Amino acid sequence: MKRRDFFVKGALGVVATGLLPVIANAAPAIIDNATNDRLKDNWLQVAIGKKGIPSRKQTLNSDVVVIGAGMAGISAAISAARNGAKTILIQDRPVLGGNASSEMRVTVNGAPQERETGIVEEILIENWVYNKQESYPVWDHVLYNFVVREPNLELMLNTQAVDAVMDGTTIKSAICWGGTTETEFTINATQFIDCSGDGLLAAIAGAEYRTGREGKEEFGESYAPDQADGWVMGDCIMMVTKDMGRPMPFKAPAYVIPFDHETAFKDKHRRIKQVKEGFWWVEVASDFDIIVDREKNRHKLMAYFYGVWDYIKNSGDFPEADNIALDWIGSIPGRRESRRFMGDYILKQNDILEDSHFEDAIGFGGWSLDEHNPGGIENLEEPASYFHDRSKNVYEVPYGILYSKNIDNLSFAGRNASLTHIALSSTRIISTCSLMGQAVGTGAAICLNKGINPRELRNKHINELQEQLMRDDVFIPNRIAVDENDLAKKAKVIMGSSTVSGDCKLLVDGVSRDRTDEIHHWEANGVNAELQLEWEKPVEISKVELKGDTNVLRRMMMHKNPQKNIQNKQVLDVPPELIKTASVEARIKGQWIEVAQINENITRVIKTSFNQVKTTAIRVKLKETWGYKNAKLFEIRCYS
Known part of the structure; x- marks a missing residue:
């Protein structure tokens, strides 16, 4: 064909x-x-x-x-x-x-x-x-x-x-x-x-694909509509504003659609909590084919958005917007x-x-x-x-x-x-x-x-x-790593230079983050900490991989409004808990030989690769973090 x-x-x-x-x-x-x-x-x-x-x-x-x-x-x-x-x-x-x-x-x-x-x-x-x-x-x-x-x-x-x-x-x-x-x-x-x-x-x-909303009965979904229909969630455009430090008048474009704020704010269905970034609820959908309606909906979205902004600037209900001007407005709807x-x-x-x-x-x-x-x-x-x-x-x-x-x-x-x-x-x-x-x-x-x-x-x-x-x-979730090629799991002894939290043996338990009531990390007392693995018989190793700490309970994303970062107590930098500098050594014929260096690391998973060595021990020296007082790991792996 x-x-x-x-x-x-x-x-x-x-x-x-x-x-x-x-x-x-x-x-x-x-x-x-x-x-x-x-x-x-x-x-x-x-x-x-x-x-x-x-x-x-x-x-x-x-x-x-x-x-x-x-x-x-x-x-x-x-x-x-x-x-x-x-x-x-x-x-x-x-x-x-x-x-x-x-x-x-x-x-x-x-x-x-x-x-x-x-x-x-x-x-x-x-x-x-x-x-x-x-x-x-x-x-x-x-x-x-x-x-x-x-x-x-x-x-x-x-x-x-x-x-x-x-x-x-x-x-x-x-x-x-x-x-x-x-x-x-x-x-x-x-x-x-x-x-x-x-x-x-x-x-x-x-x-094969489908669009629209399934009815309740098809999959037993209580939040689905009673009957299937063609509606999908809509597209929206966003905006970012700028404080100009002086009164900034606003005149709406000719194609604006006035905002019915009385209906919109009834029963707190929609709210304008700030005037710094766009409102996700300025949204337009289609009841049959949102793809073919893309350009029609884009125009309507711009018209509705300017109606909302006209209300904010010219109704007198938002005096905090007097010195605020639009700095960027999306021209492509987010789908x-x-x-x-x-x-x-x-x-x-x-x-x-x-x-x-x-x-x-x-x-x-x-x-x-x-x-x-x-x-x-x-x-x-x-x-x-x-x-x-x-x-x-x-x-x-x-x-x-x-x-x-x-x-x-x-x-x-x-x-x-x-x-x-x-x-x-x-x-x-x-x-x-x-x-x-x-x-x-x-x-x-x-x-x-x-x-x-x-x-x-x-x-x-x-x-x-x-x-x-x-x-x-x-x-x-609910899955433990059991990689049979991971030689770290076969080490006879795993020991750390010091411990203030967790246990270095947890680094090979197959779970790479703490759970609600379970610890799966090893945290040393301070930096310049050492972790050592010993094997009963010599093993051949060419890769040592670590998983550090980035505090997965803390947010990390960038916002259009930087104030949100402050509210979320975000760290606007590399996570301070992360290992920055480290080295890997192998014991070869009774001598410790450095086989890998880690400098300026900015990733949670740290993968080192080196010429294969035959050894009975690997030692990791954790020298520096990005600001946290202790060296902390969730996992170590070794491969030939």
């Missing part, structure tokens, strides 16, 4: 059966690829004095292709590349970060009970090294630096996946359009990961919900509230069931959001919701995962999406290595995926 024919027939025919409600026009027609042949291009090549046709087609080959470079896509691409897969990351915008970028400025929130670690934490810490001024445009470049320096990873900005080449139920290639280079790219790969949110590539490939692709499992309301255990868990969430009013600001009679309920503890996120049930080599992560509408109201939070991304990226690399696809990985090799994720500092 030709690509063009598949695009028109396949995506419309495969998507819909049995899944209600769905978007009827799932895959709107695109320009035929033949137009890119440029046969009428009348280019005079001045340098050689001849006319010609510019070359605007390229073919690229990769192991893994990740579509969408929000925080989920970044995490997926980085983890795939770090685990040995040649990876291409495709982003349709000029900046990285998706909803978290300077274009939309959504805070990188996560589970309120305890913070996520892994790649998303690495990025947040690095931001405080390069961006203490809390600038969103600089944050964009922190993300850019984080991605482009990664070996094995190629980044393509201003590029959108617009078509798929299929071989039955397998994606062979993604056809992408470079908007700034006028180039059509054919990208061949073995594994594809759609983290784009709306999921155009996945939809074109024929992956909460559109397509949700179906996997081998669908995460539901009761999975979250009842702390369901999954044998294929790959991370956790913890945000409340925060279902926004589907009508948004156009439905002022109802609350802006229904904070239905919350799991007391963090809940498990299973791998079975992160790959397609009917497209063999397609994974996804973020808000387009296999979820009910009610479950999505919790899992859509950015740090939760990032954990999903790290899982599918790591999974794609394992699939590549074994010559399998995600379903077989889940059914036969899920332990390997979980062990690698935990090694890379993803916390999986």
